[in-house]
Amino acid sequence: MQIDPRTNLSNQLADALNNRTIEPDTKREITITFRVSTAEKSRLEQRCNGVVQSDYIRARLFDYPLPQPKLTIPxxxxxxxxxxxxxxxxxxxxxxxxxxxxxxxxxxxxxxxxxxxxxxxxxxxxxxxxxxxxxxxxxxxx
Known part of the structure; x- marks a missing residue:
């Protein structure tokens, strides 16, 4: 019995979404850049609330614990x-x-x-x- 390629792809996608956890200590060598609107950037900054933006996005995307905000020093x-x-x-x-x-x-x-x-x-x-x-x-x- 042969498995339909679409079913196989669908199963792979479901597995990938269920296993979103990636080792946080792996070496980060790749840069990803994307554009956002002014409103989206403002919303992201509000949500970050002292946390580095890349750390916040990584935590939300890969289900890592949210890092502690940096100290605010005048x-x-x-x-x-x-x-x-x-x-x-x-x-x-x-x-x-x-x-x-x-x-x-x-x-x-x-x-x-x-x-x-x-x-x-x-x-x-x-x-x-x-x-x-x-x-x-x-x-x-x-």
């Missing part, structure tokens, strides 16, 4: 965090330079140098605390 805080990171990098460079100079003997480890290193350490800790407080998400308004 722009002024992001800019301040960027500047704090630059200052922190400068402090780390100074600390390394002083420690290297002491290590090779071109800078004696005097009390002034020890105090300066301690001040840098305290400033770095203060920068970390400030960074942490600025990184707190803001409350979303309904």
């Amino acid at each position: 722009e002024v805080n992001r800019q301040t965090i960027y500047e704090l990171k630059k200052i922190g990098n400068n402090l780390n460079q100074q600390t390394r330079a002083i420690n290297e100079a002491v290590k090779i003997g071109s800078q004696p480890l005097t009390n002034n140098v020890k105090e300066y290193l301690q001040t840098i350490k305290e400033l770095a800790a203060l920068l970390e605390q400030t960074h942490a407080s600025l990184s707190q998400p803001i409350a979303e308004e309904d």
